[in-house]
Amino acid sequence: MNVTRGHADWYVAESHGGDAARSFRLGGIVAPTRRLALRWLRRQARRLADALDPDPYAPWVPARALYPVSGARPDVPAELRSWASSFREHDYALLRLADGLPYEFVARDDTSWYGLVMRPMAPARTPLPSPCP
DSSP states (O other): OOOOTTSSSSSEEEEEEOOSSSSSEEEEEEEEHHHHHHHHHHHHHHHHHHHHOOTTTTTTTTTOOOOOOOSSSSHHHHHHHHHHHHHHHHHHHHHHHTTTEEEEEEEHOOSEEEEEEEEOOOOOOOOOOOOOO
């Protein structure tokens, strides 16, 4: 069996978060195609953005519980939402995976970071049959 270099049968997509001291795995999936891995990662980006910066008019938010805050800090939820809707960035990620390379997007603010990672898994190798005695 000839296995072409750079071709993977499965892909891993993971979301991570942390601060200067710790890192946490927030979720992960093993997908049979690059596009399914990317779709899962886009949903994770939106989920993280909504958790960090919920819509103040969402039905589950009590009245007057949230209010807008202005400032010059990096806006991680906006970066995650922007990445989730960027076709250019998604094309770049799919090309990297097609070449057998990993892809990573990281959004940072003053105290924490959130990362989205996709990588191809090594192709499954078929074991050689045992020699006859």
